[in-house]
Structures are given as C-alpha cells and as structure tokens.
Amino acid sequence: MRDETLCLHSGYTPKNGEPCVFPIVQSTTYKFDSTSQMGNAFDMPVVQIYSRFTNPTNEAVERKIADLESGVAAMLTTSGQAATLLSIMNLCNAGDHIICVAGVYGGTVNLFKTTLPRYGIDCTFVEADADEETLRKIFLPNKTKAFFGETIANPSLTVLDIEKFSRIAHELGVPLIIDNTFATPILCKPFLFGADIVIHSTSKYMDGHALQVGGVIVDSGRFDWANGNFPSFTKPDESYHGMVYVRDFGKAAYIAKARAQLMRDLGVYPSAHSAFLLNIGLETLALRMERYCYNALAAAEFFSSSDKVVSVNYPMLPGSKYYETALKYVPKGAGGVVSVSLQTREKAAAFLDALKLARLEVHVADIRTCVLHPATSTHRQLSDDGLKAAGVHPGLVRFSVGLEHIDDIIADAEQALNAI
Numbered sequence: 001m002r003d004e005t006l007c008l009h010s011g012y013t014p015k016n017g018e019p020c021v022f023p024i025v026q027s028t029t030y031k032f033d034s035t036s037q038m039g040n041a042f043d044m045p046v047v048q049i050y051s052r053f054t055n056p057t058n059e060a061v062e063r064k065i066a067d068l069e070s071g072v073a074a075m076l077t078t079s080g081q082a083a084t085l086l087s088i089m090n091l092c093n094a095g096d097h098i099i100c101v102a103g104v105y106g107g108t109v110n111l112f113k114t115t116l117p118r119y120g121i122d123c124t125f126v127e128a129d130a131d132e133e134t135l136r137k138i139f140l141p142n143k144t145k146a147f148f149g150e151t152i153a154n155p156s157l158t159v160l161d162i163e164k165f166s167r168i169a170h171e172l173g174v175p176l177i178i179d180n181t182f183a184t185p186i187l188c189k190p191f192l193f194g195a196d197i198v199i200h201s202t203s204k205y206m207d208g209h210a211l212q213v214g215g216v217i218v219d220s221g222r223f224d225w226a227n228g229n230f231p232s233f234t235k236p237d238e239s240y241h242g243m244v245y246v247r248d249f250g251k252a253a254y255i256a257k258a259r260a261q262l263m264r265d266l267g268v269y270p271s272a273h274s275a276f277l278l279n280i281g282l283e284t285l286a287l288r289m290e291r292y293c294y295n296a297l298a299a300a301e302f303f304s305s306s307d308k309v310v311s312v313n314y315p316m317l318p319g320s321k322y323y324e325t326a327l328k329y330v331p332k333g334a335g336g337v338v339s340v341s342l343q344t345r346e347k348a349a350a351f352l353d354a355l356k357l358a359r360l361e362v363h364v365a366d367i368r369t370c371v372l373h374p375a376t377s378t379h380r381q382l383s384d385d386g387l388k389a390a391g392v393h394p395g396l397v398r399f400s401v402g403l404e405h406i407d408d409i410i411a412d413a414e415q416a417l418n419a420i
C-alpha cells in the first residue's frame with residue numbers, strides 16, 4: 001500500500017463488531033492461564049508480559065511506523081532523545097566509538113560529545129561533505145560500531161548523502177543509523193538508500209500537534225549482525241536466560257535485543273495514551289507533509305526576496321548548497337523548516353517580537369507556525385563570536401512553517417520585517 005493508506009490502516013484491522021479506532025489499552029500487565037504459558041511469554045519479549053516491554057496500543061503504532069519506513073520492526077520510546085540513546089547503547093559497550101555527522105540536533109551533539117564519553121563511548125564528528133577516504137581514516141577498527149547522521153539536519157538543514165555513508169559503513173562492517181525526524185518516511189525512506197536503523201523524535205512531524213513527546217527506533221532487518229563485529233547479537237544473553245538474538249529473532253534481532261535488554265533495564269517505554277495520540281498524528285502525516293513542503297518553499301521564496309534578510313537556507317531553493325542532494329533524497333520537498341538570517345541578533349529578536357501569528361516556542365514541526373531565535377534561547381550562553389564558531393549566525397531565526405494559509409504566514413512575516 002501507499003503511504004497515505006498505510007498512515008490510516010496499517011497496524012490495526014478491526015474484525016466484526018470491533019471498534020473502528022484502536023483503543024487505548026490502559027493496563028500495566030496481562031493475565032496468564034498457567035505458569036507454562038507465562039514461562040513461554042518470557043522467552044519472547046515481543047509478546048505482552050508487562051507494559052514496560054510492550055502494550056497492544058503501542059504495538060499497533062510500532063507496526064504502522066515500521067511499515068511506513070519499510071522496516072521489519074519498531075520500538076517506541078518516551079522521547080526522541082531516548083531513541084537516539086538506545087540506538088547506540090544497543091551496539092556499543094564502554095571502550096567503543098561512533099562517528100556522527102556534524103550539524104545534527106544539539107541534544108544529539110551533547111549526548112555524543114559529553115554524556116556518552118562519561119560512560120566510555122566516544123564520538124568523532126565529521127562534516128557531511130567529507131570524502132570517502134576521510135570517513136575510512138577516522139574509523140577505528142574493533143572500536144567504531146556505527147555511523148550516525150540526520151536526513152535533513154536540525155538546525156543546519158544539511159541534506160545527507162545517505163548512500164555515501166551507508167556504502168562506507170557497510171564496507172567497514174558497521175551499520176548506518178539515520179535520524180529521519182525532519183524528513184519523515186513520507187519525504188524519505190532511508191532504508192531504500194542503504195541505512196540500517198532509523199530513529200525519530202515523534203514529538204515533531206509524526207505527532208505534529210504538539211500533544212506528546214516521544215521517539216521510535218526502526219530496524220531495516222538488513223544488517224548482518226553475525227559479521228563478527230557484534231558478538232552481543234550472536235552469543236547467549238545470560239541476563240535473558242541464554243537468548244541468542246540473531247538465532248532466535250533472525251531479521252528482527254536488533255529490536256528484540258533493544259526491547260529485551262534495554263527497555264527491561266532502562267524503562268523508557270511510553271504510555272498507551274501517548275501512543276494513541278501519536279497515532280492520530282500519523283493518520284494525517286502524508287497529507288500534512290505535502291502542505292508543509294508547499295508552505296515552506298513559498299515562505300523561503302518570500303524571505304529570499306526581502307532586502308531585510310541577509311540569507312535564507314532551505315534545501316529546495318535552487319541556490320542552496322544541498323539542492324541537488326535534496327532532489328535525490330527528498331524530491332517531494334524538504335519539510336517545513338526554513339532558516340532565515342537577519343543582520344544582527346537585535347534585529348532577529350525585534351522580528352520575532354513583532355510576529356502576531358507565528359508563535360515563539362521551543363519546538364519545530366508543529367501544525368502551527370512556530371519560531372525560535374537560537375542566540376537568545378538555545379545558544380544564549382555564546383557570544384556573537386562563539387555563535388559564529390558554532391555555525392550559528394547571531395541573527396538566525398528558525399522559522400517552522402505550519403499549516404495556516406500561506407498568505408497569512410507571509411503577511412505576518414512581512415509586517416514583522418517592516419516593524420524592525
């Protein structure tokens with residue numbers, strides 16, 4: 001089925017007399033008829049034993065997201081941040097190393113640069129346009145366990161050459177993990193370009209209505225975990241009565257291991273209510289992404305035509321450095337986020353203060369247009385020089401276009417630019 005249909009129907013097909021909308025199964029636990037049935041359930045962490053491992057409502061949403069990404073299995077998490085963390089912890093032990101593309105989400109940079117090294121997992125950051133030889137050089141044999149990047153990076157809006165990164169990762173025997181939050185599977189399916197694992201902050205476009213914070217990890221089912229670099233997939237897991245993930249779960253080994261080991265120990269599984277809300281967002285995802293892309297391109301063209309604006313970054317503008325890459329990886333559009341730079345941090349702040357329709361929020365990818373000024377919020381500790389060193393213009397505004405009529409969005413932006 002096509003995406004529009006999967007968004008509505010995947011994950012749940014009601015039988016005669018059953019509710020048309022999948023219900024919220026608000027239950028911590030499940031009843032067994034016998035000790036042997038309960039014992040069998042413990043051999044399969046994919047069946048319902050306790051709602052820290054799985055839950056019928058969550059499972060329906062996991063199936064839908066796995067189908068949209070063309071993957072074999074998915075696991076919801078309580079945030080995008082938790083999805084990123086677990087995607088790495090499922091592969092790395094203390095002493096291991098990952099390679100991450102620079103310019104990705106700031107929370108990911110903090111996690112990889114500051115927190116994971118405290119637990120013995122190091123990260124090397126590399127530019128998205130690094131050549132293949134550079135990628136091979138920074139790879140540490142027996143230590144590097146994964147490459148990580150974003151399809152469309154937040155906030156740099158770099159569009160990743162996924163095929164280049166997956167080719168090198170596979171040559172070196174490790175998987176490529178892609179954060180597909182900004183593109184969503186509607187605009188790009190990273191598995192079709194060779195990525196092995198996809199993660200999302202579902203708090204963004206997938207939900208779209210700013211109703212829940214959540215994340216998801218999806219497995220393509222294509223990586224060979226038995227290639228010798230990942231013994232924890234092929235040796236018995238003594239903490240889970242000797243389960244051997246590749247032997248027992250085949251292509252779904254990655255998610256089975258993440259659920260059995262990490263969800264069990266870290267407990268970052270969302271409530272059925274959150275999954276239910278997420279599903280409402282997913283039902284209209286395909287339709288909404290079309291409109292975000294349309295509105296964002298029109299807004300980017302408007303900002304480009306204003307003499308009050310220093311520069312505009314939107315991958316689908318023909319002048320963009322990433323235009324050709326965007327045509328290949330996100331041909332239907334580059335999502336709803338546009339970066340607009342005004343001359344100074346004061347002018348950017350004055351512009352945001354004058355907006356009447358667009359809301360000032362710590363959020364992106366909502367149905368309502370929302371804006372943020374990194375220099376006075378997420379990056380407020382940095383001076384103008386520090387900001388420039390971090391690749392953030394002091395006058396940069398992150399303009400996340402919503403689903404209001406484009407004429408109203410532009411009229412609001414125009415009156416705010418005039419008010420500076």
Ligand code: PLP
Pocket residue numbers: 079080081082105107150154179181182200201202203204213214215
């Ligand atoms: N990945 C990207 C691209 C994001 O933009 C964000 C949050 O903004 C995250 C991950 C983290 O997600 P969450 O806020 O759901 O923890």
